[in-house]
Amino acid sequence: MILPVILSGGSGTRLWPISRKLFPKQFIDLVNESTLFQDTIIRLPKESSKPLIICNEEHRFIVAEQLRQINSKNNGIILEPVGRNTAPAIALAAFKSLQIEKDPVLMVLSADHVIKDNEQFHKSINTALEIAHNGKMVVLGVKPEKPEVGYGYIEINNFENNKYLNIISFTEKPNLKTATKYIKSGNFFWNSGIFLFKASIYLNELKKYEPKIYKFCKSSYDEKSIDDDFIRINSKEFNKCPSKSIDYAVMEKTDKGVVVPFNGGWSDIGSWEALWESKTKDTNNNVCEGDVSLNNVRNSYIYSSNNLIVVNDLSDMVIIDTQDALLVSSKKKSQEIKNIVQKLTQENRNESDNHRKVYRPWGYYDLIDIGLGFQVKRISVNPGAKLSLQKHEKRAEHWVIVKGEAIITRGNEVFKLMQNQSTYISKGEIHRLENKGKNSLEIIEIQTGDYLGEDDIVRLEDKYKRI
DSSP: OEEEEEEEOOOOGGGTTTSBTTBOGGGSOSSSSSOHHHHHHHTSOTTBOOOEEEEEGGGHHHHHHHHHHTTOOOSOEEEESSOOOHHHHHHHHHHHHTTTSSSOEEEEEETTOEESOHHHHHHHHHHHHHHHHTTOEEEEEEOOSSOOTTSEEEEEEEEETTTEEEEEEEEESOOHHHHHHHHHHTOEEEEEEEEEEEHHHHHHHHHHHOHHHHHHHHHHHHTOEEETTEEEOOHHHHTTSOOOOHIIIIITTOSSEEEEEOOSOEEOOOSHHHHHHHSOOOTTSOEEESSEEEESOBSOEEEESSSOEEEESOBSEEEEEOSSOEEEEESTTGGGHHHHHHHHHHTTOGGGTOOSEEEETTEEEEEEEEETTEEEEEEEEOTTOBOOEEEOSSEEEEEEEEESOEEEEETTEEEEEOTTOEEEEOTTOOEEEEOOSSSOEEEEEEEEESOOOTTOOEEEEOTTOOO
16 A cells, blocks of 8 residues: 655745735646646555645645545545755655555655656656565656756666665755756656655664654654644654755665656646746647747746736746736746745735735735725635634724625624625724625625735634634
8 A cells, every 4th residue: 555645845936926925826627627736645645544734834724625526535634834845855754654554655745746648657656665665765757858956856877677766865956057968867856746656764774874854753743632634743843853855865865766757748847938838829839828829929928817918029038927927937937936936035015925805814815906995805715615714903894795705704793794884993993794695605805904914814713723
């Protein structure tokens, strides 16, 4: 039996402005009607057990909702209080897995990759599984098609038994000159980030080569708390853990590491150019999504979320228009968009982390207008959901019901409001919004005050156990 471990902690900054820190690319339907995260679950081999998910604390409700949408059960959702790269994340999964099965073979997968040929994927997994049962630590290697600066590379030596190759070294995202050299040599594979090995072997090798990672992951997992499917590790202990990838922490050092070749249309969709390559194009080699009109445009990716985009006499471009941000870039340099996101973060721009539409465990809100001393949100509450019992120190709120039936808590009152009815929540007043109906509840919320930040929330009671 294979126990899948799904790593879902990435931020996908190279696909900004669609992918953002609080709603990154793995949770977006970039390639088809399901999200990359859901595709990762759907393509699991039938002989796999229920997956074990590892994600950021702030993504936990997105993961739970997307699992629910595809009716997928799980073996737990481990919440990382802070990112520490893949070696610690996999260690947490390995400790958990030993409580699920005696000594399972872990199949480690990234939640944001594309694989076009599932049949070939399953064949490679079966080959790797046999080798992993014999005590090896296997990584699937993809034969490079071109010099690619957005992928990691594995240097290999020679075949053994015509099934796997020996590992010499790993390199993370080389520059173009180095990547070109790798391709010409013929001794390198792209690192797919797909690993198979026994849980006990991984932990033994980690303890041998990175004892601090082993120590702090074990202590943080031993002091965990469990909330339904969510597994919260001890943040104080985990914060002490070094940050290191599995490639450098274990795979490059161990004598058990091998590569199994894999050719299944793999991509980590690490840039707009990579996404463009994966999509169907028109006769001029363009990918167009949304309301787009072109004249003499070639080899470009144009996406509109709502506005009409008209492009004239350009080539090799990326133009991405969302509700609150417009990106214009050369396609060739789209890897460098991560630098833009870093700059926006340094400038404390909300657009680096958040979309205009922000998802919450109870639904979402859409910031539709903002000005001096006010902002307006469209709030949608899922059936059976409710917001926390809360108050605000610095703002007042006016709610107008536009769809559905709302149960309102305001101070000591609890009452019902229907479409076109409204209520006012004064500054400092305890309140809650609840939807007991079978359909979505939608309201318009007008906030007024000197400070309108999301951190001006004092939660007194919360169904979703948020702080």
